[in-house]
Amino acid sequence: MVFVNGCFWHMHDGCKYAVLPQSNADYWIPKLQANRERDEANRKNLEQSGWRVITIWEYEQK
Numbered sequence: 001m002v003f004v005n006g007c008f009w010h011m012h013d014g015c016k017y018a019v020l021p022q023s024n025a026d027y028w029i030p031k032l033q034a035n036r037e038r039d040e041a042n043r044k045n046l047e048q049s050g051w052r053v054i055t056i057w058e059y060e061q062k
Contacts, residue, residue: 001051003039007058011036017059 007017011032021028043053 001046001053003053003055004061005039005055005057008032009035010039012057012059015057015059 005012007015008019009032010018012018020032043055046053
């Protein structure tokens, strides 16, 4: 399984494209954290089902 993730939407650690907006943090922080938690749960479930999971990040395509 291959995921192609946007660095902002999936909060790629240490990436210059994964910067939190300075406005409306009460909205963005929980939303982006939920995306990361969902990604981790999906990865774990797929791996437990025997899939090999690869993530390609947005910046790798530029």
